[in-house]
Structure formats: C-alpha cells, structure tokens
Amino acid sequence: MNGSFVSFEGIDGAGKSTHIEGLRNAFAVKGRVVTVTREPGGTPLAESLRSLVLNDSMDAMTEALLVFAARRDHIVRVIRPALERGEVVLCDRFTDATFAYQGGGRGFDWEVLSQLEQWVQGAEVLLQPQLTIWFDLPPGVAAARLASARVPDRFEAQPQAFFEQVAAGYLRRFHADSERFARIQADQAPELVWAEVLAAVRQKGLLS
Numbered sequence: 001m002n003g004s005f006v007s008f009e010g011i012d013g014a015g016k017s018t019h020i021e022g023l024r025n026a027f028a029v030k031g032r033v034v035t036v037t038r039e040p041g042g043t044p045l046a047e048s049l050r051s052l053v054l055n056d057s058m059d060a061m062t063e064a065l066l067v068f069a070a071r072r073d074h075i076v077r078v079i080r081p082a083l084e085r086g087e088v089v090l091c092d093r094f095t096d097a098t099f100a101y102q103g104g105g106r107g108f109d110w111e112v113l114s115q116l117e118q119w120v121q122g123a124e125v126l127l128q129p130q131l132t133i134w135f136d137l138p139p140g141v142a143a144a145r146l147a148s149a150r151v152p153d154r155f156e157a158q159p160q161a162f163f164e165q166v167a168a169g170y171l172r173r174f175h176a177d178s179e180r181f182a183r184i185q186a187d188q189a190p191e192l193v194w195a196e197v198l199a200a201v202r203q204k205g206l207l208s
C-alpha cells in the first residue's frame with residue numbers, strides 16, 4: 001500500500017476538526033486525492049453502529065466489539081482500497097481511541113483490545129496510521145469547552161474523571177509507539193496548533 005494514512009486523536013473538545021480540514025486542503029493543493037473519514041463510522045454500516053455506540057446504553061465489552069466491528073467494515077470498504085490506490089486517508093479517530101475510551105475510560109481489558117486489534121487490522125501486517133496526531137488537552141479545559149457545546153452524546157456526557165482516564169489511555173498508547181505519534185498541546189492558539197500539525201506531517205515526509 002503506497003497511500004498515506006493519518007489519524008487524529010484526543011479527548012472530546014480537543015478541536016481536531018479544523019485541522020483535519022486544513023490538512024485536506026494542504027494535500028489537495030499537492031494534487032493528492034484525499035478521503036476524510038471518521039470512526040466509528042465512514043461506511044453506512046459503520047455509521048449505523050456509531051449511532052448505537054453514541055446513544056444506546058451497553059456494557060464495555062459490547063461497546064468495544066461494536067467499535068471494532070465498525071472499524072473492520074471501514075477498513076475493508078474504505079481505508080485499504082484508498083491506500084492501495086495511493087490516496088491520502090485522514091481519519092478522525094482510529095484504534096488509539098478504543099484503547100483510550102474503552103480501555104482507559106471504561107476500564108476494559110487492554111490485552112483483549114490488543115487481540116481484537118490484531119484480528120481486525122492484521123492480515124500479513126498490522127494496519128496502522130503512518131502518523132497519529134494527538135491533540136493533547138487537559139481534561140479540565142476540555143470539560144469547559146464541552147459545557148458550552150450542543151447536546152452531549154454518551155461520551156461527552158461523562159464526568160471529568162472519565163476523561164482523565166481516557167487521557168491516561170492515550171498516554172499509554174503514546175509511550176508504547178511514540179514514533180508514530182505527534183503529541184501536540186491543544187490548549188495553544190489555533191494557529192500555533194496548526195503550525196505543529198503541518199510540521200509533524202512534513203517531518204514524516206507525507207506532504208513533500
């Protein structure tokens with residue numbers, strides 16, 4: 001696969017969307033075909049699963065299985081084909097979110113998540129983004145941002161303590177594979193965050 005795969009992570013309220021759009025334009029200017037997509041979601045089936053995960057109550061294992069089922073469909077129908085065509089895939093959240101939210105936030109077994117990751121993303125090689133941009137935001141700042149937001153979903157409605165655990169989950173993933181990550185302090189002015197996003201993508205040789 002000779003495409004470029006970038007994922008974007010962070011707790012709710014970290015402000016990913018503007019920068020994803022910025023990168024879409026930056027790649028398009030270079031003549032690249034860009035797919036901007038998200039998880040859970042990105043296909044009709046996965047979007048249906050997203051709606052269940054965000055709105056219906058369920059236990060942690062069901063939640064983990066549904067996000068991985070959505071991911072499988074997304075990989076098979078959208079991500080792998082696009083990468084095989086040499087395109088750019090910008091994915092708003094990927095598996096690190098499962099480790100952070102279901103592993104960190106819900107306390108679901110990290111080892112089981114690792115096995116599901118192998119199953120769902122592995123064939124001969126494990127499919128992972130070449131670069132994961134982690135918008136690292138203190139949970140207190142995120143909580144203040146979310147307080148003024150629209151009607152919260154099942155995750156956004158969680159207390160700050162949940163997001164502290166989610167943030168700890170991201171940190172654990174970061175330490176396990178820090179080469180893949182660009183960790184960006186997301187409580188800076190947006191133009192400073194954007195400069196770091198661009199620098200991270202260029203440093204990986206993805207926008208040259």
Ligand code: TMP
Pocket residue numbers: 012038039040067092093094095097098099101102155156
């Ligand atoms: P979004 O609002 O940033 O699109 O993300 C949807 C929510 O789904 C967000 O609160 C994080 C959560 N989520 C999980 O719990 N596990 C996952 O694997 C993914 C991808 C997202």
